[in-house]
Amino acid sequence: MTVTAIPTAAAPVANPSPKRKPRPLSRGRDWVRVGLWVALLFSVLIWAVPLIFMVFTSLKSEADIFGTPAFVPPWAPEWGNYVEALDRGHLLTAGGNSLIVAIIKVPVGLFISAAAAFALSRIRFKRQRLLMGVIALGAMVPIQVAIAPLFQVINGLNLLSTNLGLILPYIAFGLPYQTFILYGFFRQIPEEIDESARIDGAGNWRLFLTIILPLAKPALAALFILDFVATWNEYSIALALLQSQDSWTIPLALQGFQSQFTSSYGPLNAFTIMSVFPVLIVYLMFQRYFVEGAFAGAVKG
Amino acid sequence: MSTTSTTAPSRTSRTSRPRRRLARFGSTGFIAALPFLAPALVAYLVFVVAPALESVRLSFFEWSGFQGAPQVFVGLQNYVRIFTHDPVFWTALSNTVIWVILSLVIPVGLGLVMALALNRKIFGRNLFRSVFYIPGVLAPIAIANMWRWMYNPNYGIGVNLAQLFNLPWLADVQWLGDKNLALYSIFAAFVWQIAGTNMVLFLAGLQGVSPDHVEAAKLDGANRWQVFRNVVMPSLRPTTVVVVVLTIINSIKVFDLIVGMTGGGPAQQTQVLALWSFQQSFNNHEYGSGNAIATVLLVITLIIVVPYMVWTAKQEKNS
Numbered sequence: 001m002t003v004t005a006i007p008t009a010a011a012p013v014a015n016p017s018p019k020r021k022p023r024p025l026s027r028g029r030d031w032v033r034v035g036l037w038v039a040l041l042f043s044v045l046i047w048a049v050p051l052i053f054m055v056f057t058s059l060k061s062e063a064d065i066f067g068t069p070a071f072v073p074p075w076a077p078e079w080g081n082y083v084e085a086l087d088r089g090h091l092l093t094a095g096g097n098s099l100i101v102a103i104i105k106v107p108v109g110l111f112i113s114a115a116a117a118f119a120l121s122r123i124r125f126k127r128q129r130l131l132m133g134v135i136a137l138g139a140m141v142p143i144q145v146a147i148a149p150l151f152q153v154i155n156g157l158n159l160l161s162t163n164l165g166l167i168l169p170y171i172a173f174g175l176p177y178q179t180f181i182l183y184g185f186f187r188q189i190p191e192e193i194d195e196s197a198r199i200d201g202a203g204n205w206r207l208f209l210t211i212i213l214p215l216a217k218p219a220l221a222a223l224f225i226l227d228f229v230a231t232w233n234e235y236s237i238a239l240a241l242l243q244s245q246d247s248w249t250i251p252l253a254l255q256g257f258q259s260q261f262t263s264s265y266g267p268l269n270a271f272t273i274m275s276v277f278p279v280l281i282v283y284l285m286f287q288r289y290f291v292e293g294a295f296a297g298a299v300k301g
Numbered sequence: 302m303s304t305t306s307t308t309a310p311s312r313t314s315r316t317s318r319p320r321r322r323l324a325r326f327g328s329t330g331f332i333a334a335l336p337f338l339a340p341a342l343v344a345y346l347v348f349v350v351a352p353a354l355e356s357v358r359l360s361f362f363e364w365s366g367f368q369g370a371p372q373v374f375v376g377l378q379n380y381v382r383i384f385t386h387d388p389v390f391w392t393a394l395s396n397t398v399i400w401v402i403l404s405l406v407i408p409v410g411l412g413l414v415m416a417l418a419l420n421r422k423i424f425g426r427n428l429f430r431s432v433f434y435i436p437g438v439l440a441p442i443a444i445a446n447m448w449r450w451m452y453n454p455n456y457g458i459g460v461n462l463a464q465l466f467n468l469p470w471l472a473d474v475q476w477l478g479d480k481n482l483a484l485y486s487i488f489a490a491f492v493w494q495i496a497g498t499n500m501v502l503f504l505a506g507l508q509g510v511s512p513d514h515v516e517a518a519k520l521d522g523a524n525r526w527q528v529f530r531n532v533v534m535p536s537l538r539p540t541t542v543v544v545v546v547l548t549i550i551n552s553i554k555v556f557d558l559i560v561g562m563t564g565g566g567p568a569q570q571t572q573v574l575a576l577w578s579f580q581q582s583f584n585n586h587e588y589g590s591g592n593a594i595a596t597v598l599l600v601i602t603l604i605i606v607v608p609y610m611v612w613t614a615k616q617e618k619n620s
Contacts, residue, residue: 033423040418041425044432050493051435053458054447070461112340119337124329133610135341138349140546140606142554144575145595146352148366148582149359153352155368172348175341204333233440235557236575240583251442255561258446265450272446276439283438290438291430291501 058269081266094253117182138176360593379593393572412499434497445561452476480570506540
């Protein structure tokens, strides 16, 4: 599915010579296109307003924020806001925590989900469809219905305010969706492949690790990136489970900064920008796959 | 000719073959599947299923949530209380319903329009798509902070637009302070956040629309609307189902945006079930009420989601 979607990204280059005059018949249509384009440009500008507003504010001194209209660019950028945000917030500690959590959670969670999806799709046992349904249900239930008892569970394990205490529930809450998606993907791999591997004497583990997993690379890659973004951004579970400031992840540090320095608009916006930096980098690296719908296609199942 | 006649019977036999083979290699059955399933099942049971069931159990008890404090069985009292003595619950419930309904109309519609507009070769297409999509990868809590600043009554967007267009009344709007307006101000941020995600899903769905069919319809004299209505829309149906389900799930659990922008205020007018349940448990130490609200949320979700899952399972079986 993704395999077919990815190459299309390069297609627009092969436009026929744009210089050629449109045939008279289609001139009316051309005006429609121009009108559409202008409307799009206008909508895009509106859509960008919050981002522009934030970037401008983050680069303005306090005097400029209060004294100049918001849409006047910061002609004399005040980088001090970024220094101040770094200085007064807990950006680096929180960034470290977020990174550790994401780096462990994402691959481990994906592997566990893939193993479960393999069992559900390639090994026959009774009631496996029902089991898949029960697991998939977990993807649809809001986290908040379980959050108070979850606090008690983590507290009972003595893992409140630790990275591990966050990683475990993150893995668990990520499983249903990932298992469901990979289940759909694995089922599209022809069964003949299993047969011939088994004839060669491959057991379940070898089949899973050396044949099925490599074939699922596109889906795994898409899930990996989407899950990194989701893990980096998660707020409500972290809010319940991380009590001490040293254990905060990025969203908690941002919210903490916000409530502590409510009216330091410059540093606050600088802090917000720095907090979304890693996901923006990930986004820009894989931009084409995001917007071409390759991820969406891979993940829709 | 001969090839077609030979493939037909072999296909029928192929479906029954793997089962026998696999059985011979001894690699089927729950025991064989267990090592692959165990880590996922354990994590799922301990951190998702058990807490969800526990919240149903705790909804029949009164408890402060403190370790060692007694849990007193009170039967249905928590439910009686939230249904009859808790006006915030009703606000939260109706806000959640409003939120879901609005989400099904506005961001879904916008996403579809964006996708249709950007599904053609057009100058700057990737940049346009990017700008629409980027809010979808930002943390909702970061979006909440951005929009909170935009809605600032003294230096925010309203004041600036008021100056720009000479509309003094705009400067006085209390975007997040007006209790009739605040919910919709937050909802605007939600639209900004997810419309682009819907756009991308619809774009992926549009790849499945056959250009030949579109061309054929045009040759038959169909206008734009007829092409859309009769060719594009039917093939977008599976995508639309996915978008609708994702939208419902995402809007039922909206939490971060509200915490970050109003915390449920002013005067609890922007409460939603997910947030009110959380605050009752953690801030007000009313674990009983909090979990009763969580249980209501769980039941609502199941009522919506289970029929959908049964329906998809049936579709899958039929195909």
